[in-house]
Amino acid sequence: MQEQSQLDGDNREKVEAYDKVGSLATNVADGFTLVAVGDLIVTRPVSKYRHPVFDEIVNILHNADVTFGNMETNIFDIRSFEGSPQAEYGGAYHVSVPALGPDLRAMGFNIMSYANNHTFDWGVEGMRKTCQVLDESGIVFAGVGENLSQAAAARFLETPRGRVALVSFASTFTPMSRACDPAGEAGGRPGLNPLRLKEEIVVTPEMLENLKQVRNALPNFNSGFEEEDRVVLAGMTFKAGDSVGYSYDPNASDVSNILRNVRQGKQFADFCIVTNHGHEPGNWCQQSPDYEQSFARKMIDAGADAYIVHGPHQLRGIEIYKGRPILYSVGNFFMDDLRTPVGADMFEEHGKDPRIHTDAEVTLDEMSKLHEAELGFSDPVFYESIIAVSRFEQNQIAELRLHPIELGYSRRFANRGIPSLASGDKARAILERLQLLSRPFGTEIIIENNVGIVTP
Incomplete structure (x- = not known):
């Protein structure tokens, strides 16, 4: 009996030890701060040239344990690049110079998603070069890899207040950019971590x-x-159905794969960020697709401490679920469209001739056109966004501060797209729109001194 009692005690200690090691509990020090912004469509280094409107932004980015954004461009030197623009691309060919990597780190970015519809604009060569620049710049990134297992895996950032995991995937992506694992004699395929969605149209x-x-x-x-x-x-x-619209059903295999990596990411970290790049149902829409609330909550239940969406290029609502922020779209952070070069396919799509027209003229045409009844990017709403600052106490969100930003819609094309803090009527208009979008989720946003504040 004494021997059995000793065995029971040993087993209990093993279970307790496992609970501590494999726990999904959050374990950051009080005051842990996460800064989250949206899409970085940027073609050049910015902070090193000290744009006067940008310095206040940098101060916010630096004053955090984790500063997150979505890397929606590729980074390489076109003069030595051995790849090519792909026939299948994300609507435009996004590319920036290698100096962008160190500049992003200097701004304060230390963790980024890289799974989106522009990951493969320049093929696997563009993806690999971008990964190399981010690695060399000391920026942790997730969402891409040499096969699906690598692309889906959590990546980790060490901070003084806790170890942070990032799981990144995309529901909007070009079909050829989807990664896969080896199968038998067939090798794996480089690419991004996908969340495939089956789209249906609801009618009466x-x-x-x-x-x-x-x-x-x-x-x-x-x-x-x-x-x-x-x-x-x-x-x-x-x-x-009862009303006309779009409905989405996530692929069960993709969901299972993402949940497993979220669970493992949290088991190996103190804090876990889960992020999706999705345009659904379209860039014109300020409401999330019908699947996303239950999906986001499922991520939180699996161990995520924050669920962040980017992709629609404009703001969507905010929810606080079990003391964790769900940001259904943080919009754009950079909208710097001085992209060059652009591929021949883009010239052809917009009826331009590379012997006559310029890259800028192609870009301006792409931004102003209406695609499938969507708003063109000439609309000012795409140049208004937020910086979301989440502060955690006792391992739950204590305060979410929303700093409204504007990206210079009225500026000259060469200077447009660089964020600055909004003020006055512009700041209030951005925050009031976010108040309205967040109300269906039961989220109350108080506006004080041009800042939105959520205190769960």
Whole structure:
């Protein structure tokens, strides 16, 4: 009996030891601060030239344990680059010079996501060169790799107040940029960590009946594959619902893979950031896609301490769930579109001739056009955003401060896209819009001295 009691005691100690080592509990020191911004579409070093409007921004970025943003450009020297612009690209060819890497570190960035629809604008060569620059600049990044296991894995940042994990993925990406693991004799594929979404269009029952009539009248329609509650037409799936809109169903395998890496990331760290680059249902929309709230909460339940979305290029609402911030879109941080060079495919898409027109003229045309009924990037709303500063006490968010920024919509093209703190009516307009967008999540934002404050 004494021997059995000793065994039970040993087993209990092993379980307790496992709970401490493999726990999903948050374990940062009080005062731990996370700064989060959105998309960095930037073509050049900025801080080293001391733009007067930018110095106040840098002070905020530096005053944090973790400063996060989405790396939405590729970094290499075009004069020695051995890759090429891809036929399949993210809407524009994003590229910056190697000096950007050290400059981002000098700004205060120490952790970044790199899974997005521009990761493969310049192919695997562009991805690898960008990874090299980020590594050499001392910036931790996640979301890409030589195979899916590497792309999906958490990456880690050491800070004085705790070890931080980052899991990065994209729901909006070019199909050829999706990473995969080896299978049998077939090797793995470099690329990004995906969250594939099955998109369906919700219509009224009457509309669905009309679509059935169109489908049934088309040649080669096989009624044996007909679904009563859905219509597949021109590659799109339509289903009946109460109101017209878009609906998304995340790929179960991708979700499982992400959850596993979130869990492992938190087990190996004191704090875990999970981040998604997603445009759905479109850049025109200020509301999140229908799947994302339950998905974000699932990430928090799996161990995430913050869930951050970027991609729509404009602000969406904020939720506090179980003492953790969910930022459904932090918009743009840089919108510096002095991109050069651009590929021949982009000239052709916009009806331009590289022998006659300039890279800037192609870019301006791309920014101002309406694509599939979406707002063009000439709209001022894409040049208004926030810097979100989360402070944690007793391992839960104590305060979320929202600093409104503007990216110089009215400035000359050569100077547009660099953030500065908004003030006066502009600051209030940005924060009031965010108040309205956050209200459905039960989040109250108080505005004080041109800053939004959330105190759960």
